Structure formats: structure tokens, C-alpha cells
Amino acid sequence: xxxxxxxxxxxxxxxxxxxxxxxxxxxxxxxxxxxxxxxxxxxxxxxxxxxxxxxxxxxxxxxxxxxxxxxxxxxxxxxxxxxxxxxxxxxxxxxxxxxxxxxxxxxxxxxxxxxxxxxxxxxxxxxxxxxxxxxxxxxxxxxxxxxxxxxx
Amino acid sequence: xxxxxxxxxxxxxxxxxxxxxxxxxxxxxxxxxxxxxxxxxxxxxxxxxxxxxxxxxxxxxxxxxxxxxxxxxxxxxxxxxxxxxxxxxxxxxxxxxxxxxxxxxxxxxxxxxxxxxxxxxxxxxxxxxxxxxxxxxxxxxxxxxxxxxxxx
DNA sequence: TATTGTGTGTCAGGATGCTGACATGAGTCA
DNA sequence: TGACTCATGTCAGCATCCTGACACACAATA
Numbered sequence: 001x002x003x004x005x006x007x008x009x010x011x012x013x014x015x016x017x018x019x020x021x022x023x024x025x026x027x028x029x030x031x032x033x034x035x036x037x038x039x040x041x042x043x044x045x046x047x048x049x050x051x052x053x054x055x056x057x058x059x060x061x062x063x064x065x066x067x068x069x070x071x072x073x074x075x076x077x078x079x080x081x082x083x084x085x086x087x088x089x090x091x092x093x094x095x096x097x098x099x100x101x102x103x104x105x106x107x108x109x110x111x112x113x114x115x116x117x118x119x120x121x122x123x124x125x126x127x128x129x130x131x132x133x134x135x136x137x138x139x140x141x142x143x144x145x146x147x148x149x150x151x152x
Numbered sequence: 153x154x155x156x157x158x159x160x161x162x163x164x165x166x167x168x169x170x171x172x173x174x175x176x177x178x179x180x181x182x183x184x185x186x187x188x189x190x191x192x193x194x195x196x197x198x199x200x201x202x203x204x205x206x207x208x209x210x211x212x213x214x215x216x217x218x219x220x221x222x223x224x225x226x227x228x229x230x231x232x233x234x235x236x237x238x239x240x241x242x243x244x245x246x247x248x249x250x251x252x253x254x255x256x257x258x259x260x261x262x263x264x265x266x267x268x269x270x271x272x273x274x275x276x277x278x279x280x281x282x283x284x285x286x287x288x289x290x291x292x293x294x295x296x297x298x299x300x301x302x303x304x
Numbered sequence: 305t306a307t308t309g310t311g312t313g314t315c316a317g318g319a320t321g322c323t324g325a326c327a328t329g330a331g332t333c334a
Numbered sequence: 335t336g337a338c339t340c341a342t343g344t345c346a347g348c349a350t351c352c353t354g355a356c357a358c359a360c361a362a363t364a
Contacts, residue, residue, distance in 0.1 A: 005265050005268060006261070006264035006265050006268050007199060007264045007267055007268050007271070009203070010199070010200075010203060012287065013271065014271060014274070014275060014283065014286060014287055014290070015177055015181075015267070015270075015271045015274070017287055017290040017291060017294065018170075018173060018174050018177055018290060019174055019177070019178075019217070020217065020290070020294045021170060021174075021290045021293045021294045021297075022170050022171055022173075022174035023217045024293075024294045024297040024298050025167055025170055025171070025293075025297060026171075027297075028297045029167075039320090041320085041321095047159060047162070048162075051161070051162060056341095056342075056343090057342075057343065057344095058341070058342055058343080065171070065172065065175045066320095066321065066322090067321070067322060067323085068342075068343070068344085069321080069322075069323085069343090069344075069345090070320075070321050070322075072343070072344070073320080073321085074320095090328095090329080090342090090343090092329085092330080093328090093329050093330055093331095093341065093342060094327095094328060094329055094330090094341080094342045094343055095329095095341085095342060095343085096342095096343085109158070112158035112159045113157050113158050115159055115167070116157060116158050116159050118167070118297070119159070119165065119166060119167045121296055121297065122166070122167070122293045122296050122297050123166060123293065123296075124296055125292040125293070125295070125296050126289055126292055126293070130289065131166065133285075134166060134286070134289050135164065135166055135169055137278055137282065137286050138166070138169040138170060138172070138173045139169060140277040140278055141173045141176075141177075141274045141275065141277070141278070142169065142172045142173045142176045143277070144273055144274050144275070144276055144277050145173075145176040145177060145179075145180045145270070145273065145274050146176050191349095191350090193350085193351095208311095208312075208313090209312075209313065209314095210311075210312055210313080218350095218351070218352090219351070219352065219353085220312075220313070220314085221313090221314075221315090221351080221352075221353090222350075222351050222352075224313070224314070225350080225351085226350095242312090242313090242359080244359085244360080245311065245312060245358090245359050245360055246311080246312045246313055246357095246358060246359055246360090247311080247312060247313085247359095248312095248313085
């Protein structure tokens, strides 16, 4: 009756392992990005803008899983260092699109290479044939949680 | 030559998806734990103590992937609410083992059931046969990153 | 015995992210 | 036109977690 009603052995909990793996990845990324003068959050913004320029503060916040307020702070730091540029006046609503400066592109290049090496090391124990499967499983898990809201 | 030297499409980045899945899980856990008056960190401590009682502050910090200082704060909150109890004097070194109170056991019961439902929902799109494989892959990724330190 | 090293608990200060709140600009509709 | 709704940017305050530092307890060793 009450076999599956609570969290079992932690070593067999996918949630617990998911947290461990994500924490390890964040720590490894931080270790390679710090020497380049970037935080993980700052790198995330550069990567997002590298793939899709002219995104607003709110767009970037959604892409990096943080609030607009937090992203505002990150953007301010990047702007002061000259890695990104924001339009002074909004063209449409209140949104002021952001884009990479040449210095931002350069910083992204080195950072992206370093992060790619981290990701490669993370996946190194898995046979390449399993990479796509892991990706699909993570997508499925994410969608299962975000699809219908959180409660219940 | 330079095909794999930087992060590619974000939708195909295991690291990006890992972060998304972990963030979604954390948010879902928070949504079900808040109504019970617990934070995710507090729940983690209760769960750890439920599986292995008499752990010290430092033990719990390692188990929850936070610093001793942060865990100290969490324990203080749980102690004030009467969910855990710590020995007043250390028996061996400076370590003061912590254990669940009856109220702590009760709180853990409800919280663990709620979290188990979240985890079940997260895994619901995957055939049960794939669960063990996902778990093993996450373990492998974690170990690949934590085995030899971070840098390089 | 005295020294060194390791593990632990705790205080102080700072960095980061969040919730709450408000004002602004644009679209929708009576 | 005017009221309403929605998305955005930003300010303020708070919560959480971190790094740095220090004192204490024990074990190992010369």
C-alpha cells in the first residue's frame, strides 16, 4: 500500500542525483570562468546573446532562469565592463534590446570554449550514442514539471 | 578543426538542459514544500537525518552541497521550530550530533510524500525501464566532474 | 611533553537572487 | 475616447549562501 509514498534511498533518487550533477557542473563552470573574469550568470548572458542578439532584459531573464531584477544587475555589470551595449531609448515598448560589443564577442569566444571542454569532460564517461538519449530524458523531465504548474 | 570548440545550439547542450531540469525540480519542490512551512534546504536536512541520524553540522553540509556556515543557519531555524535537536555538549570532538524530534519526523513524513509525488511526476514521461539508466548517467556525469578537480 | 595537522563550530562581511511594489508604454475593447 | 490588461524596467527590502577568519578539540608525531 504505502511502498512508493516517500523518497527512498537517496543514492537512488533521480532528484537528488540531478541536484548533485547540476551542482558539480556549476562548480566546474565557475572554476574555469573565474580566471576569465566572468561569473556563470554573466557567461550565460553572453552565450544567449551570441545565439540570439537584440534580446531585452526580460527575454534574457527568462533564458537564464532568473528574475528581471536579477538580470538587470547582471546586465549592469556587463555594460560597465563594455561587454554588452543597450539602446539608450526603447524603440518599441519599454524594452531596450541588448547586444554584444566586440569585446563581448571576444570574451564569449574564450568562455564558450572553456565551458565546452567542461561539458565534454562531463559526458566523457558516456558512450556518444547515449548523449542524445540523456538530452531527450532531461527535456522530458523538465517539461513534465513545467507543463502543468507546480502545485498539487 | 574547430568544430567542437565551443558551445553549440543551446537546445542541444546537455549542460543547459541539466540546469533547466534542476531549476524546474527545485521550483516544483519549493511549491509543494512552502505550504508545509519548509524550504528546500530545510527539507533536505530532514531527509538526510531521516536516513542517517546523529549527523554533525559538517556532515549535513556535505550532504546538502552547502557550506558549514550555511548549514549552521538552516539548523538554527529547524532547532527553533523544534524539528531537530542538537546535543548541548559535544561528546567527541566539537561535533554536536543532530537528530529529528518527533515533530521533525512528522514534518518529514508529509514533506517526503509531497516530494516523492513531484519526482514521480518528473519521471512520468519516461518508461520505467529507463529510470535506472538515467540515474546511472547522472552519477557518471557527476563523478566525471568531481573526480579530478575542476580546473584545466 | 610539545608541535603539527585535521576537523569542527561560529562570527563577520559581502555577493547574489528573490518578492513586493510602482511607473511607463502598447494593445484591446466597450 | 477612455478603461482595462499586459509586458517591461527599475527601486527597495529581504533571504540565502558564500568567502575569510578565528578558536577549539582531537590525533599523530618528533
